[in-house]
Amino acid sequence: MKGILYKGSELTDLVSFARLPSYLQAFLREQNGIVAYFGGLHIRGCVSDLSWHSLAEAWQGEQAFWRTYAIVQETDIPFAQDCAGNQFLLRGDAVLWLDTETGELADLEVDFKHFLFGAEKFPVDALGMEPLRAFQQNGGVLRPGQLLSVYPPFCMATDGQQTPSFKAIGATERLAWLADFYRQIKDLPDGQSISLKPL
Known part of the structure; x- marks a missing residue:
């Protein structure tokens, strides 16, 4: 992998590690998670600290994805994320x-x-890195523990009146915003007009 910004240290969450398939265990033994491609890909690690890097936090924590997104099963393993979350x-x-x-x-x-x-x-x-490239071309840098905040959200049609803006924010903050946005729009029909406050 290229553009490595962070490599996880030792395995400290052995409970989660034991529940993983052997091929993911093998990967995490080599490097306990990684942030690569200058923030384009974050593979989580089995750590008991660093909540932004913790697989257990994303999988079983209070903000676990299956708790918010009905289509996600509790057994689905959220092993990685892209630059936008x-x-x-x-x-x-x-x-x-x-x-x-x-x-x-x-x-x-x-x-x-x-x-x-x-x-x-x-x-x-493969990783949908176009927003990250645009952010980098304007001098932006993603640091470990950060994701890109995108405004307006990708799923909104703006009739070309607004070009997307990107900024680096904490991963926890970005994922909480996305979960809240999803809860608000999930039952709206396609084409529904909405107004948003930027993050």
């Missing part, structure tokens, strides 16, 4: 992609090994 989940051996704005779930039709291979070979496409 969309999630990569393991369901069995399949890698799924959760759009955290809309709650839509897509099967990427790859396993963990091929997910990593695709990210390595085609990071911009």
Whole structure:
């Protein structure tokens, strides 16, 4: 992997580690999670500190994705996220992609090994890194523990009147905002007009 900003230290959450499939255990033994591609991909680690990096926090914590997004199962493992806070989940051996704005779930039709291979070979496409590149071209830098705040959200049509703006914010804050946004729009019909306050 390229553009490495952070590598996790020792495994300190052995309870979560024991529940993982062997191929993910093997990866985390080598590096207990990683932030790569200059923030384009964050693979969580089995740590008892650093809540932004903790797999257990995302999987079983108070803000676990299955608690907010009905389509996510409690057994789905939220092993990674992209630069804007969309999630990569393991369901069995399949890698799924959760759009955290809309709650839509897509099967990427790859396993963990091929997910990593695709990210390595085609990071911009595989990881949806266009917003991160735009942010970087304007001098922005994502640090470990940060995600991109995107305004207006990707799922909103603005009739070309507003170009998206990006800023780096804490991952916990970004994910909480996305969960709140999803709760507010999930039952609205397509094309519904809404107004938002920027983060």
